Amino acid sequence: MIELLDVEKKYGTKVAVRKLNLNIRAGELFAFLGPNGAGKTTTIKMICGLLFPSAGTVRVGGFDMKHSGDEARKLISYVPDQPFLYEKLTGREFLQFTADLYGMEPDAARRRMDTVIELFHLHDFADTLTERYSHGMRQRTVFAAAILHEPKLLIADEPTVGLDPKSIRELKVLLRKLAKGGTTVFLSTHTLDIAEELADRVGVIHDGELIACDTVEGLRRKADTDGTLEDVFMKITDEAAGGTDGSARLAEATA
DSSP states (O other): OOOEEEEEETTTEEEEEEEEEEEOOOOOOEEEOOTSSSHHHHHHHHHHHHHHOOOEEEETEEEETHHHHHEEEEEEHEEEEOOOOTTTTBHHHHHHHHHHHTTTTTTHHHHHHHHHHHHHOOOTTTTTTTOOHHHHHHHHHHHHHEEEEEOEEEEEESTTOOOOOOHHHHHHHHHHHHHHTEEEEEEEEEOOOHHHHHHHHEEEEEEEEEEEEEEEEHHHHHTTTSSSSHHHHHHHHHHHHTTTHHHHHHHHTTO
C-alpha cells in the first residue's frame, strides 16, 4: 500500500530524510517511532503528498505521489497531531463538508455520517459550533471525518493526545478493526505501549535514517533484550546516536 524507494528530503543543506526504503502492505498496522526531529513528520507529509521528496519515489496504492497524486490522495486520510476544524461549522457540517470534498453520494454520505457520529459518540455536540469543542471533542470529530469515506490508508500522528482513557481504549479497538478490514494504518506516536500493543510491525527512524524495522519480537531479538518496546527503542536509538558502528550494526540487522 505504501512504497518508499530511496526517498530523501532536503531543506537547503539539511537532510531531513535520507535513503528511506519502506514497504507497508494493505491491512498492516504500522507504528513509526523516532525522537523529536528524527524525520517522522517529514516522512508523513511526503506519504500524504504535502511534500515532494528531493530524490526517490513515494507510491500509495500503486500511484506515484508526484505524478498521480490526485488519485493517491483519494485513498488517504490524515489525522495530524493538532486537529483542525473550521470553527464556524458544527461537527455535523464539518462531516458534510468532508463528504462533499470526497464526492460522496448524498444518501450514502448521510448514512455514513450517522454511523461515525454513533461510533465516536458525537451526538451531544454534533450540532454545536466546533469553536466550543474541547481538544478531545475535536480529536473525536477529526477521526470521524477521517474514516467517513472509508479510506484505504489512515495516517494518524499522535492520535491519543487529549483523549480520556475510555476514548483511547475505543480508538485502539477501532484501529485494529480498520486494519483487520483491510485498511492500512500508519501510526506515528511517542506512546510506546500503544505501539507495542497494536502494531504488526514497528519502524524506528533516527537522524533521518530508518535504523530498524520489524515486529516487536524481532526488534527485541535484534536489540538483545526481552524488555518492553520502550527498552528496545532506547537501546536502538542510543546505539545509533553512539556512532557509525552502532548505526551500521543496526542497519545490517534490519536489512
